[in-house]
Amino acid sequence: xxxxxxxNSSLTQLSQMLASKQISSVEMxxxxxxxxxxxxxxxxxxxxxxxxxxxxxxxxxxxRIAAGNAEPLTGIPFAQxxxxxxxxxxxxxxxxxxxxxxxxxxxxxxxxxxxxxxVNLGKTNMDEFAMGSSNETSYFGGVKNPxxxxxxxxxxxxxxxxxxxxxxxxxxxxxxxxxxxxQPASLCGFTGLKPTYGLVSRYxxxxxxxxxxxxxxxxxxxxxxxxxxxxxxxxDARDSTSLDRPKEDYTRGLNALSGDQPLKGLRIxxxxxxxxxxxxxxxxxVVQDAIAEYRKLGAETVDISLPNSQLSIPVYYVxxxxxxxxxxxxxxxxxxxxxxxxxxxxxxxxxxxxxxGFGAEVKRRILIGTYVLSAGYYDAYYLKAQxxxxxxxxxxxxxxxxxxxxxxxxxxxxxFKAGEKADDxxxxxxxxxxxxxxxxxxxPGMSIPAGFATNSGDKxxxxxxxxxxxxxDEARMxxxxxxxxxxxxxxxxxxxxLE
Amino acid sequence: xEWEVVIGLETHTQLKTNTKIFSGASTTYGAEPNTQxxxxxxxxxxxLPVLNKQAVECAIQFGLAIDAxxxxxxxxxxxxxxxPDLPKGYQISQYELPVVGKGKxxxxxxxxxxxxxxxxxxxxxxxxxxxxAGKSVHGAVEGMSGIDLNRAGTPLLEIVTEPDMRxxxxxxxYAKKLHELVQWIGICDxxxxxxxxxxxxxxxxxxxxxxxxxxxxxxxxxxxFKFMQQAIEYETQWQIDTLEDGGKIxxxxxxFNPDTGETRAMRSKEEANDYRYFxxxxxxxxxxxxxxxxxxxxxxxxxxxxxxARFEADYGLSAYDAAALTASRDMADYFVAAVQSGAEAKPAxxxxxxxxxxxxxxxxxxxxDSPVSAQQLAQLLKRIQDNTISNNAxxxxxxxxxxxxxEVDEIIASKGLKQESDSGxxxxxxxxxxxxxxxxxxxxKAGKExxxxxxxxxxxxxxxxxxxxxxxNEILKKKxx
Numbered sequence: 019x020x021x022x023x024x025x026n027s028s029l030t031q032l033s034q035m036l037a038s039k040q041i042s043s044v045e046m047x048x049x050x051x052x053x054x055x056x057x058x059x060x061x062x063x064x065x066x067x068x069x070x071x072x073x074x075x076x077x078x079x080x081x082r083i084a085a086g087n088a089e090p091l092t093g094i095p096f097a098q099x100x101x102x103x104x105x106x107x108x109x110x111x112x113x114x115x116x117x118x119x120x121x122x123x124x125x126x127x128x129x130x131x132x133x134x135x136x137v138n139l140g141k142t143n144m145d146e147f148a149m150g151s152s153n154e155t156s157y158f159g160g161v162k163n164p165x166x167x168x169x170x171x172x173x174x175x176x177x178x179x180x181x182x183x184x185x186x187x188x189x190x191x192x193x194x195x196x197x198x199x200x201q202p203a204s205l206c207g208f209t210g211l212k213p214t215y216g217l218v219s220r221y222x223x224x225x226x227x228x229x230x231x232x233x234x235x236x237x238x239x240x241x242x243x244x245x246x247x248x249x250x251x252x253x254d255a256r257d258s259t260s261l262d263r264p265k266e267d268y269t270r271g272l273n274a275l276s277g278d279q280p281l282k283g284l285r286i287x288x289x290x291x292x293x294x295x296x297x298x299x300x301x302x303x304v305v306q307d308a309i310a311e312y313r314k315l316g317a318e319t320v321d322i323s324l325p326n327s328q329l330s331i332p333v334y335y336v337x338x339x340x341x342x343x344x345x346x347x348x349x350x351x352x353x354x355x356x357x358x359x360x361x362x363x364x365x366x367x368x369x370x371x372x373x374x375g376f377g378a379e380v381k382r383r384i385l386i387g388t389y390v391l392s393a394g395y396y397d398a399y400y401l402k403a404q405x406x407x408x409x410x411x412x413x414x415x416x417x418x419x420x421x422x423x424x425x426x427x428x429x430x431x432x433x434f435k436a437g438e439k440a441d442d443x444x445x446x447x448x449x450x451x452x453x454x455x456x457x458x459x460x461x462p463g464m465s466i467p468a469g470f471a472t473n474s475g476d477k478x479x480x481x482x483x484x485x486x487x488x489x490x491d492e493a494r495m496x497x498x499x500x501x502x503x504x505x506x507x508x509x510x511x512x513x514x515x516l517e
Numbered sequence: 518x519e520w521e522v523v524i525g526l527e528t529h530t531q532l533k534t535n536t537k538i539f540s541g542a543s544t545t546y547g548a549e550p551n552t553q554x555x556x557x558x559x560x561x562x563x564x565l566p567v568l569n570k571q572a573v574e575c576a577i578q579f580g581l582a583i584d585a586x587x588x589x590x591x592x593x594x595x596x597x598x599x600x601p602d603l604p605k606g607y608q609i610s611q612y613e614l615p616v617v618g619k620g621k622x623x624x625x626x627x628x629x630x631x632x633x634x635x636x637x638x639x640x641x642x643x644x645x646x647x648x649x650a651g652k653s654v655h656g657a658v659e660g661m662s663g664i665d666l667n668r669a670g671t672p673l674l675e676i677v678t679e680p681d682m683r684x685x686x687x688x689x690x691y692a693k694k695l696h697e698l699v700q701w702i703g704i705c706d707x708x709x710x711x712x713x714x715x716x717x718x719x720x721x722x723x724x725x726x727x728x729x730x731x732x733x734x735x736x737x738x739x740x741x742f743k744f745m746q747q748a749i750e751y752e753t754q755w756q757i758d759t760l761e762d763g764g765k766i767x768x769x770x771x772x773f774n775p776d777t778g779e780t781r782a783m784r785s786k787e788e789a790n791d792y793r794y795f796x797x798x799x800x801x802x803x804x805x806x807x808x809x810x811x812x813x814x815x816x817x818x819x820x821x822x823x824x825x826a827r828f829e830a831d832y833g834l835s836a837y838d839a840a841a842l843t844a845s846r847d848m849a850d851y852f853v854a855a856v857q858s859g860a861e862a863k864p865a866x867x868x869x870x871x872x873x874x875x876x877x878x879x880x881x882x883x884x885x886d887s888p889v890s891a892q893q894l895a896q897l898l899k900r901i902q903d904n905t906i907s908n909n910a911x912x913x914x915x916x917x918x919x920x921x922x923x924e925v926d927e928i929i930a931s932k933g934l935k936q937e938s939d940s941g942x943x944x945x946x947x948x949x950x951x952x953x954x955x956x957x958x959x960x961x962k963a964g965k966e967x968x969x970x971x972x973x974x975x976x977x978x979x980x981x982x983x984x985x986x987x988x989x990n991e992i993l994k995k996k997x998x
Contacts, residue, residue, distance in 0.1 A: 103563045116562065123556055125563055222563040229798035257565050258800050341798055344595050347606020348560045352664065368599055391597070391793035400795060 024049055025185035026512065029094060029242045032188055036083055036093045043083065043093030047076035047137050050095045054139065054186050057516060060167070063180040065100055065158040066108045066141035075137045082135050090245055092135030097187035099178050100141035101148055102233075103222040104128045111224045112144040112156040112174075115349045115356045115375035125222025126254045127191060127233050134249045139187050143177030146377045147346065148198055148226040150174050151449035154440050155379040163206060164513040166477045169433040172202030172449070178236050179206040184516050189237035189246060193223060195230045196334055197429075197453025200465035203236060204428035204482025207467045209499065209509060210236045211243045212453075214489050215460035216261040219254030225345040227338035228259075230457040239509050240466065240499035244268040247492060263490070271497040279316025280501045286312060287322035287421030292452050292484075298431040300471035304481040305427045308468035308502070312425070315501055320421045324413040329406050330455040331447055336390050336403035337458075342380075343387025349375060382443065411459035418488045423498055427452055428465040428482035432473075452484055462487045466499045467508035480511075518761070519725040522753045523733075524682035524718060528695060530674045530705045531649070531713040532575040538648050538672035539566030539609060546711050550654065554666035558651075560604035565799050568593075572672040575704035576616045576646050577805060577813045579674060582702050582820055583641050585620025587810060593646075593800045597793040601664050602651035610675075612794045615645035616803060617674075622698070623822065624690040625840050634837070639691050640679040646803075647673050674704070680719065680730065685749035689742050692716055694844075701821060701846040709740045716740075720749060721766070722756045731756070732766040736773055736780055748773035752780045824849055832862035841870050847885045848874075854891035860898040868894060872915055889918045896925040904985055910934040937983045940992065943976075946984060947992055950975045961997060969993070 024046065027035070035041045051069060058064050072095070079093035103109045103121035105128075110116045124132065131138065145155040153161040153176025161176040163169040164184035171180045175192030179202030182190050192199040194212035203210030211234045218233040225231060235246035247268040254260045275281075288309065293302060309319060351357035351371030358370030376384070390399035417424060429449055439446045456463040465482035472478045483502075487495040503509050537544055540557035557564045580587040594612035620641040628634040651669035655662050676695065682688045696714055699705035706713050716739045721731035736752060739745045751773075756766055769782040819827075821843040828839035843849045848869065855865045873894065877884055897914055900906050906914065906929055917928040929935055937943060950972060951958055957975075961968040976989045 103561070109562065111562065119562065121562075123561070220563075221565050224562040225799075227798075256567060258567055259798075340795060344597050344607050344793070344795070347597060347599065348562070348604060350599060350601075350606060352601050353559055353604060354561070364601065388793065391795055393791045393793075396793075396795070 029245050032094050033090050043076040043079040047095045061162045061180050062159050063142055063161055063177045063186055064140040065143045079135045089134050094188045095137040095139045097139050097142045097178055097181040097190035099175055099191050100144055101193050101224045102128050112146040114157040126219035130249050142181055145174035146380050148174040149379050149383055151446050155377055160436055163433045165479055168435050170436050172205035174198040175202050182208045182236050189242050192236045193233045195226050196457050197450035199234050200453050200463055201429045203465040205433040207480025208238055209240050209243055209466050211464045213492055214462045216259050217251045219257040219260045221254055221256040227341040239503055240496045244496045268493050271493055272500050275501050282316030284317040285421040286317050286319045287417050287424040288319055289322050289324045291324050291327040292426030296430050301427055301481050304469040304471055308483045322417045322420055326410045326413050333403045333406045334454045336399050339383040339387030340390050340400050343384045407458050410455050414459050424486040426484050428484040432471050432479035456486050462492050464495050469508055520722045520757045521725040523680045523721050524688045525680035526678045527717040528676045529715045530699050532572050532672040532704055533706055534571040534672050537670035538569045538572045544671050548667055550665035558666050558669045574813050576674055578702050578704055580617040581814055583620030583622050586618035587805055588616055591616040591803045593797045594794045595797045598790045602653050609797055610647035611645035615643040617644035624694045626687055626690045639681045642677045642679050644674050644676040649673050685746045688749055689746050697845050720752045732768050734769045734771050736771050744775055747778055834866055838866045851884050851891050855895045858892045858895035860895035864898050893918050906934050907936050936985050937980055938985045943984050943988050943992055946979045947976050
């Protein structure tokens with residue numbers, strides 16, 4: 019039963035199909051695996067597949083459905099970013115360093131999906147240790163953007179992004195340290211949410227920059243993201259930065275939206291810094307049109323300022339590498355992971371193993387991080403960056419006094435061509451210019467499909483609208499996104515040729 | 518030139534928690550290699566630390582015990598360096614903001630060749646929580662080194678002093694006092710062989726009377742007081758000799774070799790790592806409230822200083838005796854048990870510090886394992902008090918108790934040690950002695966006091982030591998005047 023009604027169905031529809039025995043989880047999962055076999059050799063979204071494990075989960079889900087204790091995601095096949103440890107699965111984080119690492123335990127996110135009865139279709143490609151915005155730093159090769167195979171899907175969650183866009187899964191997980199869920203969502207035309215820092219446990223999620231990393235859903239719609247958030251979010255004592263707060267139902271407001279102006283009274287803040295130089299004109303046009311649509315839905319817009327925005331990238335590229343340089347020290351070739359075949363002594367083993375095991379971008383960030391933490395430089399770089407980080411967070415606190423939600427572009431451009439920015443790290447870093455500040459502030463951010471932009475001679479490429487909420491305001495953000503998705507159909511569009 | 522040595526100590530105290538400081542793995546010593554290394558201990562990708570509350574309570578207890586400032590907010594930091602037994606490539610420690618701030622500890626320095634016993638206050642700079650590393654095991658496999666991560670993540674409290682000590686004796690007195698204190702409050706088992714209490718000693722010398730500190734060398738990982746004494750003495754002399762020969766001291770880390778009795782530089786500080794400390798983003802700042810402190814305080818035993826003051830006030834003991842009895846919790850407990858069983862405080866103190874301690878030392882036994890119980894000692898002292906036995910006889914009873922030959926009264930009876938207190942019988946003995954020693958009687962009458970003592974001795978001898986000496990004295994005096 020490979021048909022567009024299955025691959026384009028929402029999670030709720032898939033759940034209903036399973037509940038009504040229209041299709042079994044085994045059949046549904048098999049359908050996606052067939053699509054993966056067909057398209058993955060080209061797109062390279064998945065880097066680990068294990069049909070036996072996947073089908074065993076599907077069979078278990080069918081038994082659970084038959085027993086009448088299914089949950090909303092039971093039996094539905096998901097793709098998991100290869101940053102999450104999953105017991106018995108190869109877990110590589112996109113690196114040669116972990117190319118042969120089989121995780122002996124489950125990340126919190128993985129066990130949450132398992133407990134919900136979801137099926138794990140496989141592990142998705144990603145930039146090495148989540149460092150990148152194009153998926154080109156992966157040891158396992160780049161990923162094709164399903165809208166244009168010459169282009170990148172964004173990163174670092176590029177494999178999950180392509181899998182969602184190409185309908186190679188019902189939905190996927192991602193992680194976002196500086197924009198790694200939202201920028202690929204923008205470039206591949208789907209809905210992605212980075213929750214408030216601390217909402218989803220980081221236990222078992224391989225660390226890049228601990229104070230910024232946050233897992234979230236990548237799916238076709240806000241409604242799907244809400245259902246996934248119900249599974250992913252929640253306190254976990256194994257992560258000291260996990261927030262101990264009552265469980266929420268993120269779908270609770272979705273069906274309450276009614277009338278012509280469901281968002282009446284909503285104040286949308288438009289940061290002037292997000293519409294300034296550096297933003298592609300075609301992207302700006304799509305974003306403005308989306309905001310106009312929001313006005314039609316009853317929202318009002320307020321001009322706001324985030325005066326320290328321009329410091330986000332420099333601050334991020336001090337703090338994230340600093341944490342990464344320390345987080346990646348455990349990959350030393352001693353206990354697991356890549357070890358050089360030949361070496362003279364201990365120091366030589368460290369140096370060769372790490373020189374061979376890490377790619378260029380990872381090494382670049384380890385070097386930057388080591389530098390900014392070094393004696394004599396710490397105050398000027400790390401400490402200063404921490405101070406500015408607080409100012410950036412303060413900008414948002416001030417802004418949220420004037421508005422309920424902030425909107426702007428997710429990324430400065432549409433998907434760029436593979437290789438285009440690979441040799442220019444700074445141009446690559448600028449991909450996250452609008453997303454990084456929310457990570458620094460710990461705020462939730464979202465990207466939803468807002469239309470397409472076509473540059474002369476190119477294919478039409480998706481554009482994302484970014485929605486930034488206040489702390490723990492995910493439910494409202496999902497409502498706001500859902501209201502838009504009820505009146506537009508950008509999020510239902512699918513790349514041509516993959517039907 | 519006269520030199521002065523300046524010494525500061527850093528002590529790694531292994532905390533007596535059930536599980537590791539940042540994971541649920543067991544801390545039991547001596548298990549098979551890597552059987553107590555969970556996914557956090559071996560630093561698998563994706564694992565995270567969770568702070569052990571019991572370790573925090575130990576730190577608070579220590580802070581309270583040394584009258585220190587306990588930080589309302591302290592921060593865990595990463596100390597970054599590569600070593601095979603350090604699985605994460607960094608150690609989680611505390612750097613700029615430790616949990617315990619400035620405190621103090623009063624030490625008793627014993628009498629030496631050139632000094633009487635004295636007290637001194639040693640200032641504690643700080644104490645911070647951190648995790649221990651694993652162990653490299655060389656030679657377990659032919660031609661290879663193994664790593665045992667059972668110890669990785671064991672909680673440590675690193676206690677740092679000001680450079681307050683001026684001799685090896687002071688340093689050892691401090692280390693012993695600290696060793697007793699951490700056991701007293703129950704935060705450390707004190708087992709030095711197993712590495713539960715390890716000292717790093719910073720030593721420098723300077724011309725006596727000058728202020729400026731000399732360049733220091735750090736003697737690492739001393740795990741016995743004897744070695745500490747030897748190492749400091751050797752190191753001090755080495756530094757003085759070096760300076761007097763016109764040399765300079767290089768800051769360095771040194772190791773003590775117990776076989777040669779020498780210290781030797783391990784690495785110079787110039788090659789030292791830049792540890793790139795920064796706050797650990799995986800852990801929230803540690804918050805200790807007044808309520809936390811009060812709660813911990815309520816669970817703590819009476820501290821040695823308080824107990825010492827109480828011994829002086831309640832039992833009329835001298836400061837010296839009170840300090841000696843409170844030098845260890847077990848000794849104090851033993852003394853209190855003896856008094857509670859009816860012994861008078863002063864003789865009980867003398868016996869515990871004298872006969873009992875000497876015997877324990879000679880037999881290398883801890884007071885907790887003493888074959889003579891506090892109740893038995895109290896009974897023995899009661900028999901001295903009520904004149905049933907003499908002090909000398911009491912020593913024989915003590916020996917018999919030690920050998921488990923029975924209870925006090927049984928031993929007195931079976932050995933016939935009951936002293937003679939019948940004045941008629943004593944008078945008869947004395948009459949015999951006087952008749953047999955007319956020369957001595959004459960000498961006494963001529964003014965020689967010594968002759969009196971000789972007559973007492975004769976009378977005691979004639980009674981086979983059983984006569985009550987006080988009565989002998991009294992009756993003899995009456996008869997001679």
